[in-house]
Amino acid sequence: MGKSSAPGSAAGVDNTARRTWDKEEFAERAEKREQEAAEAEETALDIKKRKRLERDPLHQGLIVERSNLKVRDYQIDLTSRVGRSQVIGLNTPLSQQAGYYCSVCDCVLRDSQSYLDHINGKYHNRALGMSMAVEKSTVEQVKARLQQHKQKASTSNPEEYLPDGIDRRIAEAEAAEERERAERKRAKKEAKRAAEEGEGEEGDPDMMAMMGFGGFGTSRK
Numbered sequence: 001m002g003k004s005s006a007p008g009s010a011a012g013v014d015n016t017a018r019r020t021w022d023k024e025e026f027a028e029r030a031e032k033r034e035q036e037a038a039e040a041e042e043t044a045l046d047i048k049k050r051k052r053l054e055r056d057p058l059h060q061g062l063i064v065e066r067s068n069l070k071v072r073d074y075q076i077d078l079t080s081r082v083g084r085s086q087v088i089g090l091n092t093p094l095s096q097q098a099g100y101y102c103s104v105c106d107c108v109l110r111d112s113q114s115y116l117d118h119i120n121g122k123y124h125n126r127a128l129g130m131s132m133a134v135e136k137s138t139v140e141q142v143k144a145r146l147q148q149h150k151q152k153a154s155t156s157n158p159e160e161y162l163p164d165g166i167d168r169r170i171a172e173a174e175a176a177e178e179r180e181r182a183e184r185k186r187a188k189k190e191a192k193r194a195a196e197e198g199e200g201e202e203g204d205p206d207m208m209a210m211m212g213f214g215g216f217g218t219s220r221k
């Protein structure tokens with residue numbers, strides 16, 4: 001592309017001089033490339049917007065009006081997969097990839113914070129046919145709700161209405177642990193007794209060791 005390297009002469013190409021470039025032409029090309037990149041970027045955003053509209057029942061003509069924001073009627077499960085290992089490949093579907101999957105919007109959020117932000121967010125709730133507007137409560141409603149909570153606190157188990165019932169789950173885990181401990185103790189005791197009984201009858205130390213080790217499933221009464 002050099003100006004000075006004019007080909008065609010019989011003596012060959014003059015490549016001894018420093019080559020020069022048509023700066024204007026290249027500036028034009030760079031500009032064009034940047035413009036194209038900007039357009040491509042806009043398309044990605046357009047795709048996002050289009051998908052949002054496709055999920056929105058109002059835009060799809062399924063509803064006439066968005067309802068007010070309603071209270072969630074299910075428990076959010078943020079911890080069930082904590083500490084689990086999972087193999088993720090190239091072809092793993094989105095719903096089984098690492099993170100929190102939103103089946104409504106078909107997207108994965110990488111941590112619980114952004115997942116909560118997402119399910120409490122505008123576009124997710126729009127996809128569910130709700131706007132972010134909240135019904136205005138009257139004084140009577142507030143009073144009734146306070147009364148309801150007061151009654152609940154005095155009558156029922158306080159663990160029950162913790163938002164995610166974490167205390168209940170801790171209690172369950174502790175109870176399970178306690179059961180396991182008792183079971184182990186019982187098995188040990190039984191094994192010991194079996195060993196004592198066995199000494200007189202058979203005196204087979206290997207058999208006793210096996211029974212003591214297993215603890216369960218022996219036909220002994």
Ligand SMILES: [Zn+2]
Pocket residue numbers: 102103104105106118119124
């Ligand atoms: Zn969502």
